[in-house]
Amino acid sequence: MKASIRKIAVFVEETRTEMGRTVDPPTRRAAAVAVIENPCAGKYVEDLSELMTIGEELGELLTQRAVAALGIPANAAESYGKAAAVGENGELEHAAAILHPKLGAPVRKVLGKGAALIPSSKKRGGLGVALDIPLGHKDAAFVRSHFDGMEVRINDAPRANEIMVAVAVTDSGRPLARVGGLTKDQIKGEDGLR
Amino acid sequence: MPEVTVRKKLTAVEEIFHEGGPVAPAPLRRAVALAVIHNPYAGAYVPHIAGFMDDLKPLGMEMANSLVAALGGNASVVQGYGKGAIVGSAGELEHGALWHVPGGYAMREVLSDAKAIVASTKKVGGPGTRLDVPITHINASYVRSHFDAIEVGLADAPRSDEILLALVMTTGARIHARVGGLKASAIKGEDGLR
Numbered sequence: 001m002k003a004s005i006r007k008i009a010v011f012v013e014e015t016r017t018e019m020g021r022t023v024d025p026p027t028r029r030a031a032a033v034a035v036i037e038n039p040c041a042g043k044y045v046e047d048l049s050e051l052m053t054i055g056e057e058l059g060e061l062l063t064q065r066a067v068a069a070l071g072i073p074a075n076a077a078e079s080y081g082k083a084a085a086v087g088e089n090g091e092l093e094h095a096a097a098i099l100h101p102k103l104g105a106p107v108r109k110v111l112g113k114g115a116a117l118i119p120s121s122k123k124r125g126g127l128g129v130a131l132d133i134p135l136g137h138k139d140a141a142f143v144r145s146h147f148d149g150m151e152v153r154i155n156d157a158p159r160a161n162e163i164m165v166a167v168a169v170t171d172s173g174r175p176l177a178r179v180g181g182l183t184k185d186q187i188k189g190e191d192g193l194r
Numbered sequence: 195m196p197e198v199t200v201r202k203k204l205t206a207v208e209e210i211f212h213e214g215g216p217v218a219p220a221p222l223r224r225a226v227a228l229a230v231i232h233n234p235y236a237g238a239y240v241p242h243i244a245g246f247m248d249d250l251k252p253l254g255m256e257m258a259n260s261l262v263a264a265l266g267g268n269a270s271v272v273q274g275y276g277k278g279a280i281v282g283s284a285g286e287l288e289h290g291a292l293w294h295v296p297g298g299y300a301m302r303e304v305l306s307d308a309k310a311i312v313a314s315t316k317k318v319g320g321p322g323t324r325l326d327v328p329i330t331h332i333n334a335s336y337v338r339s340h341f342d343a344i345e346v347g348l349a350d351a352p353r354s355d356e357i358l359l360a361l362v363m364t365t366g367a368r369i370h371a372r373v374g375g376l377k378a379s380a381i382k383g384e385d386g387l388r
């Protein structure tokens with residue numbers, strides 16, 4: 001593995017009731033987060049291909065971890081998202097190099113499908129910074145019940161020379177979703193949008 | 195007897211490979227189980243609340259078992275534990291104290307009658323409040339390498355009429371423990387202290 005990983009954290013949230021109503025089955029979402037050394041910290045590096053390769057490795061590893069934490073077959077995943085937080089000695093472009101060029105393909109390979117864009121967010125921050133990972137349906141970005149987000153944070157990361165990289169996977173949409181729009185049973189699944 | 199209503203749960207596992215020193219042969223793993231429940235005593239002073247401890251016992255067992263499962267399913271890997279509670283703003287600190295018996299004894303039972311007192315902390319707070327849950331060795335509170343803490347919290351909990359309950363378990367010493375004191379290998383295991 002090219003990435004030097006200091007720690008991995010995996011979170012699973014399960015919502016059983018909302019406003020006194022039972023959520024049945026409970027909605028469940030998982031996020032797997034790796035805290036890695038930023039090989040480009042502290043200096044301007046023109047060629048960010050090392051970070052792109054790290055993104056590819058982490059796409060596979062973190063998606064596998066998130067799916068395993070949900071305890072579902074990989075093809076039962078419904079929505080996904082990704083995010084990165086760069087420590088203070090890095091630049092936002094380092095997050096972009098990890099997230100955008102190569103991370104998505106292994107995510108889709110693990111899940112078996114994924115025609116939709118993987119929604120993403122990125123920021124620079126200090127220890128304990130909150131990462132809001134956007135979520136969208138993996139086969140059709142317009143499925144309104146699955147527009148969501150998951151907050152994760154690790155109190156001791158990212159250090160100045162680190163990057164936090166997160167992949168989130170769910171087996172469901174929002175609890176008690178009821179604002180209309182495209183539903184998951186209407187997905188055509190051709191263009192990744194509807 | 196008030197019913198225990200769970201709004202949401204979170205389980206999280208951290209795997210720590212190093213913290214700037216040598217990579218450990220086996221990573222330290224730290225697991226967290228959180229449950230957000232309705233506070234049946236929110237909004238008023240209720241003199242007699244102790245009966246709720248019995249109501250919480252099944253939830254304590256469920257959370258303790260979920261921690262063992264999150265750490266691979268074998269209780270013998272668990273070496274440290276702790277517990278905590280965050281009471282929403284319409285409750286009182288004493289409501290958090292209801293968690294001591296059902297949370298602590300559930301873990302001790304699942305861990306084959308672990309001998310040490312379960313370290314704990316609690317506070318009143320709003321949604322997003324973080325709690326540093328203390329951790330000590332399960333059979334001897336004085337084992338210095340296992341003094342630890344893990345920060346927990348949820349962005350949307352506890353609401354004013356809720357309580358966030360936490361149990362945590364770890365698989366070993368701090369990743370680069372080297373400040374002496376009683377070693378896990380030197381435990382007598384008679385009094386829960388040494």
